[in-house]
Amino acid sequence: MNAEERLAELMAGDQRRQARRRSALREKGMTQQNVWVPAELRDLIDKSIADGRFSNRSEAISWALQKAFKEANAA
Numbered sequence: 001m002n003a004e005e006r007l008a009e010l011m012a013g014d015q016r017r018q019a020r021r022r023s024a025l026r027e028k029g030m031t032q033q034n035v036w037v038p039a040e041l042r043d044l045i046d047k048s049i050a051d052g053r054f055s056n057r058s059e060a061i062s063w064a065l066q067k068a069f070k071e072a073n074a075a
Contacts, residue, residue, distance in 0.1 A: 035061070 001009070022032070037045075045060045054060040 025032075042057075045054075045057055048054050048060055049056060054063065
């Protein structure tokens with residue numbers, strides 16, 4: 001197997017894993033949203049991940065949105 005074939009094989013495997021992950025999240029009732037955030041906010045999110053507070057950006061952003069909307073509804 002040459003390098004191009006190996007790369008194609010790896011990319012296909014990655015695409016299959018991503019499809020399985022998206023399917024599992026949809027089954028849990030999740031939806032995908034794309035957001036743009038300032039670099040400074042991204043850096044704060046990444047620091048929280050590095051500190052172990054969250055495992056990834058999605059988890060951090062979901063937590064922040066839940067907190068913001070729960071507080072807004074409680075007021």
